[in-house]
Amino acid sequence: MENDFVFFLSHFHSDHYGGLGRHWKRGPIWCSSVTGNLIEQILKVPPHMVMRLPMGQPVKVQGVYVTLIEANHCPGAVMFLFEGPGVGRSLHCGDFRYCPSMLQTLNPKPPPGPEAQTLNPKPSLDRVYLDTTYAGIKASFPPQQEVLSAAVQIATQALQEAGGASNVRFLVGTYTIGKERIALHLARECRLRVFVAPQRRRVFNCLEFSPEDLALFTESPQDAQVDLVPMNVCGSTFPPRGNFEGIRRYLQTLGIPESTRVVGFVCCSFCGDWMGRSTEEDLPIPTVCGEGEDSYNRLYCFFNGLVYVHPSCKARKRKQQQQQQEQQQQEQQQQQQELQQQQQAAAFQRRSSD
Known part of the structure; x- marks a missing residue:
């Protein structure tokens, strides 16, 4: 070492x-x-x-x-x-x-004994x-369970309006790791499956999911109703808004029919209104506070x-120390510039008098 x-x-x-x-x-x-x-x-x-x-x-x-x-x-x-x-x-x-x-x-x-009560x-x-x-x-962030329950409510309503799981697709924006909990909760509660792209398999093999959770994942997009996608496919987190064109391109890549109803979840740490929504035609994009900081x-x-x-x-x-150091450096640079200007002015006056 x-x-x-x-x-x-x-x-x-x-x-x-x-x-x-x-x-x-x-x-x-x-x-x-x-x-x-x-x-x-x-x-x-x-x-x-x-x-x-x-x-x-x-x-x-x-x-x-x-x-x-x-x-x-x-x-x-x-x-x-x-x-x-x-x-x-x-x-x-x-x-x-x-x-x-x-x-x-x-x-x-x-410790055991009566003193434990004190x-x-x-x-x-x-x-x-x-x-x-x-x-x-x-802003006040909600408990995570409240967020998961709200996501299930949105998914349940979309499934009812679309006439079943074969007519709807849920896209969950994620990083390398970090938003699997929402996708898994949707899959468990609504009896869906989650599509995992082959390039993400190496990461997923590291996460030590239970056998029950692993059974909810599939590498076949035709067998899934929930997709873990790069965050920028669904939209931006700050400010929270949907990327409707990105979603359309993603669906075309997988060969998903244009008639499919799509709901994209932008999962962010802070989105102001923790259950906001962007909508364009039939592409609702809820923004939810998922697994970020408190x-x-x-x-x-x-x-x-x-x-x-x-x-x-x-x-x-x-950070405060760094800001103070930067301020001191700026003040020193300003003092040096003023000193140089004074020296130049003095030199000019001497040349003029000569």
């Missing part, structure tokens, strides 16, 4: 795994099993550098116990709970979507490294369930 470091990777999104590849040798990367599969198979990180951790079980890593907690974000996404000398009980959230079960996982099991029922943490991506946004109201619920803790928002501090 070049450096004696230990690295922790919360999930497989490009803004987190930058710098990883086949030549990685700076230190072991501790992560979930799914994330480990992805960085090995997709990024070609050497297998001996990938350390998979089990979910919900404390594992000792260089003197500190590390527990993985489901982050409710994308396949394989986790939060890290660190416990031990020098760190106390510290939680690194990464990108996460709050749900009440997280608090139950964070609460250590009470303990504070709220989990106690010494420090939280919090995901504040949307903490400043006034808003202020959800973060408040999370912290309200904890014993008082000092949150650490280092990303914001680094």
Whole structure:
């Protein structure tokens, strides 16, 4: 190894795994099993550098116990709970979507005996490294289950209006990974199948789906009613709007009849009106808040369930420091320019007097 470091990777999104590849040798990367599969198979990180951790079980890593907690974000996404000398009980959230079960996982099991009844029922943490991506946004994001239920309602109505599953197509915009939950929920609740393009099979093989979920996927577009498509096929997430021409081209590529009713889902972290809608002719494009990061109201619920803790928002501090440095550099450059102008003016006056 070049450096004696230990690295922790919360999930497989490009803004987190930058710098990883086949030549990685700076230190072991501790992560979930799914994330480990992805960085090995997709990024070609050497297998001996990938350390998979089990979910919900404390594992000792260089003197500190590390527990993985489901982050409710994308396949394989986790939060890290660190416990031990020098760190106390510290939680690194990464990108996460709050749900009440997280608090139950964070609460250590009470010791047996009558003293357990006197303990504070709220989990106690010494420090939280919090995901504040949307903490400043006034919009209130709904619970994820509410989003999934709304998507099923839209799909059920479309199926009824189209006269059955053979006459309708649901397109779910996605990244490399991240929106499979909505597609699977539609398939389970409405008894549909999900088309997976052959080029996505390598990624899907890393995600460790259950046999029941795997049975819902197919590589035959003719056998499916739900498609996982690149995000830009359905539309843009900010501002949220449908790409009607892109959807038509996609349907033509698969040979789907033009008479088919199409519903495209633009799944975004923040879309203002969390259940908005763009419509052109027979192409409704709902925008739904899917598996992205949480808003202020959800973060408040999370912290309200904890014993008082000092949150650490280092990303914001680094940004402020960077802005201050840039401002100082601009001021220095301006001072240098003014000094040069003064020197040039003085030199011109001397030449004029001579």
